[in-house]
Ligand SMILES: *Cc1c(COP(=O)(O)O)cnc(C)c1O
């Protein structure tokens with residue numbers, strides 16, 4: 001089947017979202033470029049009272065709003081407490097400084113072994129494959145991350161690849177970001193080809209939210225390079241609430257599975273989003289319906305601007321204890337925290 005991105009249709013006046021010249025952007029790239037980026041439009045589209053606008057504008061000035069239509073469509077109209085909206089709508093509280101909440105809570109700046117390469121844990125390296133995200137989550141621990149310094153050029157990629165080549169202890173490459181799937185398939189196919197040439201590399205992992213917020217991202221071009229690699233594939237999605245999983249997401253997950261990927265999910269425990277046993281149990285059930293296993297439930301990283309999402313440790317433990325009584329063991333996520341300097345995520 002010929003997809004639009006492979007058909008090389010010549011239309012020089014088309015917007016060049018991709019680096020490949022003379023191609024039409026694919027459907028997901030169009031959706032990405034048309035994502036909502038204006039506080040007023042977000043409030044208007046959801047029928048929110050004007051009282052929400054000043055806070056939205058204030059937060060937007062700190063970390064821009066970005067919401068794709070496909071994600072907006074799963075929110076309830078006129079409900080400021082919608083659990084999906086709450087993840088993307090800035091509040092005035094983001095501008096308050098709270099003791100203990102800092103710009104680089106994971107001290108990643110100290111672990112970058114080169115631009116775009118983070119080597120903190122044995123056997124695994126994390127590569128920043130794209131600085132961009134399709135959605136801007138207000139609680140994001142990378143909301144202050146210096147992406148401009150970590151958006152590697154080809155020459156810098158070559159250096160990262162050489163680092164991997166020269167370290168036989170590394171068996172897994174984790175593509176992260178931002179969102180790695182915000183990169184073009186041409187760039188990703190190039191990178192995967194280079195990675196699979198490293199003999200000691202066994203696994204390719206993708207940490208992505210794109211199949212959730214723009215399910216059309218999982219198109220033939222993506223499935224082409226993903227399905228073709230010799231590396232074992234793990235896709236770790238990021239879903240926080242059952243309402244994020246609609247039919248289109250379930251179909252996207254099925255396509256990823258058919259390409260040979262193991263599907264896992266990580267969530268962040270967030271006040272007013274998923275801070276109840278019911279919400280967490282429904283999330284696990286719904287994930288499994290989509291063929292995805294719960295992996296991590298992260299407590300919030302103390303990033304400046306996100307303090308209003310915090311759930312205290314004691315409450316987090318009680319929630320997971322309650323969840324354990326409701327669910328089979330394989331649907332129970334591991335409650336963890338990331339502590340700078342530790343050799344792994346730390347169980348609570
Ligand atoms: C979370 C993380 C990983 C992956 O950890 P797992 O426990 O294997 O999921 C790897 N590198 C970095 C820098 C991380 O933050």
Ligand code: SF4
Pocket residue numbers: 133134135136137139140141142177178179209238
């Ligand atoms: S998708 Fe992930 S990296 Fe991107 S803003 Fe959301 S939490 Fe942050």
